[in-house]
Amino acid sequence: RPIYYGTTVSSETYHGLEGYFQLEGLMFRIVPREGSRQWGIGGVSTTTMYNNVMGKYRFRSINNPNVYIDENKTRIISNYRSIFGRLANALIDEGKKDSALTVLNKCMEVIPHSTVPLNYFATMLIEGYYRADNSTKAVEYSTILMNQCVEQLNFILLHAKKQDQQWLYGDLQINMAILQELYKMADKYEKGDHLKKVSTEFERFISMLQ
Secondary structure (H helix, E strand, O other), rough: OOEEEEEEOHHHHOOOOOHHHHEEEOOOEOOHHHHOOOOOOEOOOOOHHHHHHHHHHOOOOOOOOOOOHHHHHHHHHHHHHHHHHHHHHHHHHHHHHHHHHHHHHHHHOOOOOOOOOOOOOOOHOOOHHHOOOOOHHHHHHHHHEEEEEEEEHHHHHOOOOOHHHHHHHHHHHHHHHHHHHHHHHHHHHHOHHHHHHHHHHHHHHHHHHO
């Protein structure tokens, strides 16, 4: 029987086997040959993973605005987004852009930003849209994520009390990292008005931190 690791277990339990991991959905399968990393730990079995993510898994009620999603559940759901992103980008690596777009659109349908705000894990989805030649969707979601970061950074740097800012330092770092990632992607793939907007905001906060 195959041996599996859950994607959410601690890396301390890998015991050096991660080089033999093959992602098949929400679990890694240990295979008898060492593989290369594809958008994260282990390789990606795109056929098996596509069948699981698109056919077998049921992402129920996440897109229901009447369902309360607390902080812990949000972290788990973020992992779901990561799974969609890895599958989409692995499909693009195989030249299957249409399938990748189907995966990305499915993710945004079952895990919309209206019920689960975008976070760092969403950057892989945005890059997937860029790489699958759908810059319209990439810029749309990049803009949403950028605006979230701007709102949070404005609060931390302009409105939070000095004694509270030290407790918000982790949030500051994460939001700056997201803006930097959005800038890198826009500079690589878009090179237009969106790049200018991201660059302006990123440089504004950099100057505030100096």
